[in-house]
Amino acid sequence: MQSQRAGNALAAFSFVLWGLLPLYYQYLPGADINDLLALRIIFSxxxxLLICWMLRQPLPVLSLVWQDKRSLLMTAIAGLIMCVSWYAFTWAMTHGQVLAASLGFFINPLFAIALAVLFLKERLSHAQSIAVVLGILGIGYQVWHYGxxxxxxxxxxxxxxxYGLCKKNIxxxxxxxxxxxxAILAPFAILYLLWGYSQGTSTALNADFATQLLYIGSAPVTLAPLVFFALAINRTSLTMVGLMQYIEPSLQFLLAVLLFNEVFDGVKAVSFGLIWLGLLLCTLEALLRIFKRSKRLQA
Structure with a gap:
């Protein structure tokens, strides 16, 4: 029980940090996303290693890592998947699309439900079925109006x-x-930067020192929530992680509308509203399930 509470706290903290990331990326408007991704990977x-030293965690033993080739392969796949998600997220952060990032993480639980059905052979509950339908309607409404x-x-x-599914198999x-x-992706990132520097096309390497520090700083500021998320994922249930995840897009939504003055028109209001309704039903269902389980344990 104590381990699960710690996992819940770690998950919540990781999503708060993710939710506040738009504040950092406002200092890198229109950044070169390729350079940003490469530097993020290299300096990660x-x-x-510094985080491991500060937490007094032993460094990975390569001989032991190599013995578990399945986990090593899944780790490489997870890294590639996170790169794609992080690429899209960073583009949204640096191009005035924080609302799009918020929507992405609001619909993430719907994709998690779909993956659970496809790969874990889980069955949808009534609330989950309704949430999926509402999510499709919400996205469809945007497509209908925006084309x-x-x-x-x-x-x-x-x-x-x-990424979350992969982490469960490592x-x-x-x-x-x-x-x-x-570490697996770092050699490719180094080669990319060297090629860009030799061609004179690297925006980051040709920028002023302050901008270069901001590019490099993307590694620790994005790693911090990722580390807390990784620590949480094996200490708590996917249900609780799903509930905690709403913290991140909620903070991003508030920042986008209240601080960055992004347009939140009627179309987005309807789209978000349908998705929020579905997530609310899933949340209430999950909370009711947790309450019933707790009552049984106390009986």
């Missing part, structure tokens, strides 16, 4: 759900898996 490795799919939101929501501890995700 020393950042993770295009909200690609950024869909990419973010689907790939982050895939036997390494949280710190090892997050470190390996970056």
């Amino acid at each position: 490795v020393p950042s993770m 295009e799919l909200p690609w950024i939101s869909l990419i973010m929501g689907s790939f982050f759900a895939l 036997k390494f501890d949280a710190m090892t898996s997050v470190t390996l995700e970056s």
